[in-house]
Amino acid sequence: MIDADVLLPDDLFSALPGADAVQAHAIPVNADRWSKAIANRGLPSLQGKLAEPGHTTISRAEVFDQADREVTTENAFQLLYYSLAWGLGIRAPRLHARLNALAADPDRAGELLLKAWETARAGAPAAEVYSALATDRGSGRIRQLGPAFATKFLYFAQGAAAEPRLLILDAVVAGNLAEAWPGAATWGWYPQTYGRYCDLMANWAGQATERLNGARKVRADEIELVLFRRRPE
Incomplete structure (x- = not known):
């Protein structure tokens, strides 16, 4: 069980990157591979x-740009x-399996993605938004799109x-939450678990803001990023 009232660890506070650094967080991508794989499956x-051809980088800000477009099924894809x-980076593990799952029933996938996007924008509770893409037992409603990638979609869907x-939760982040979540499961989180995780991130962001004596407001995704980068002692 996640204890959402645990105090923010000092090492996380000292590593806060600032909102601009979070937005600039970029990952290398092989765009050629994506274009070819998507076209071969008849997906949007x-x-x-x-x-565009070649290798490139995609930043969080550039993914948010996609989320700020009109909320339609086409744009959801x-x-x-x-x-x-x-999220997958240059190696893009199991890319073909993930796209095959989308191509197996693109209409249903589009409906689920659109619902998740709309629910995220409507300000629904985190557990409810998460449930649009994950079952009550923590399995993905779209095959090969498990909870970790569902939370990435939801994070960006906020705009x-x-x-x-709505914060990203993956195996790395969960494994680095020892103070608040000892023995954390690294996959298949229930909706209520995701909700408590988001509460914890908001709580820690609030604590960090207080410790800065009002110098600036700390965003919860700053906490998520330093957790992802955290190295066990």
Whole structure:
């Protein structure tokens, strides 16, 4: 069980990167591989930077740009492509299996993605938003799109202007939460677990803001990023 009332660890506070650094957090991507794999499956074509040839980088800010477009099924696929490409990086493990799952029933996938995006934008509780893409037992509603990638989609779906309340949760972040979540499961989180995780991130962001004596407001995704980068002692 996550203890959402644990105090923010000092090492996380001292490593806060600032909001601009979070937005600039970029990952290398092989755009050619994505374009070819998507086209071969008859999925909605890539648009924007990822549709250009060669290797590139995708930053969090550029994925948020996709989320700030009109909320439509077509754009939901673009948001998914960009959030997946950012999350998978240059190696893009199991890319073909993930895209095969989308291509097996693109209409259903589009409906689920659109619902998740709309629910995220509506400000629904984190557990409810998460449930749009994950079952009550923590399995992905879209095959090969497990909870870790679902939370990436939801994080970006909030849009750049929103105060981040839906945070990325993956095996690395969960494994680095020893103070608040000893023995954390690294996959298959229940909706209520994800909700408590988001509460913890908001709580720690609030504590960090207080410790800065009002110099600036700390965003919850700053905490998520330093957790991802945290190295066990």
